[in-house]
Amino acid sequence: RMKLPRKPHHCGAVGIGVIHPGDALLSLGTSGVIFVADAGLHADPARGVHAFCHCIPHTWHRMAVTLSGAGTLSAVARLVGATSEAELLVAIEAAGISAPAKSRLVMLPYLSGERTPHNDPNATGVFFGLDGASRREDLGRAALEGVAFALADGLDALEATGMRIDTLSVIGGGSRSRFWGRIIAAALARPLVYPRGGEVGPALGAARLARIAVGAASVDEACPPAAVADVIEPDAALAAMLAPRRALFRRLYADLRPGFAASVAVA
Helix, strand or coil: CCCCCCCCHHHHHHCCCCCCCCEEEEEEECCCCEEECCCCCCHHHHCCEEEEEEECCCCCCEEEEEEHHHHHHHHHHHHHHCHHHHHHHHHHHCCCCCCCCCCCEEEEEEEEECCCCCCECCCEEECCCCCCCCCHHHHHHHHHHHHHHHHHHHHHHHHHCCCCCCCCCEHHHHHHCCHHHHHHHHHHCCCCECCHHHHHHHHHHHHHHHHHHHCCCCCHHHHHCEEEEECCCHHHHHHHHHHHHHHHHHHHHHHHHHHHHHCCCCC
């Protein structure tokens, strides 16, 4: 008998048809997860990559996880006194997609430590590059970029032990912001596919798995590909603008890692 999964990412994957090797999804909820289906086991514990049996028979999956995804935006919204994430997003979007072209403001979004690729429970959130002119929308934009950079690190870790991931289907509360999607697509250099009904993907996936488990349908019959509502292609100009800040993002973690460990004794 087929054992139904407890993890919502499994059900979300099945709900939007991420069941064949190379299929991948990006779940932008409180945490940020990149989930990719595999034909075999590709473990990489050194990079904090999860590798498990998929709920689909004879299939495996890997996950890269940044522990604070859309939760980063929620935390920054509280920090800057915004009434909601939506209010802060409106302010960020009003500044324009290319507004911080020459900014060096970077956020490390490690508000709960970090998993992939650092596997570092001591890591913390950091704003770097603040000056007297920094506004709340600047901090919010740095948060959106920081999560995108963390996801890009996770994608690199996944591809180090498996095939190239060509596209990612996006689900989760953060998927409501196509503005954020443009930043993520540019940081990952990958198209983002937004399935129709992606917000109910986990519930639909659970229903599909139940049909398979009781023998009412085969995997292919129960799990057709999801209809596409939108696709965001990576913007080369935006990617070029983000590249220096992503390089700084990666250097900051390397420079601060000893300090993260030392700070535990201070707390």
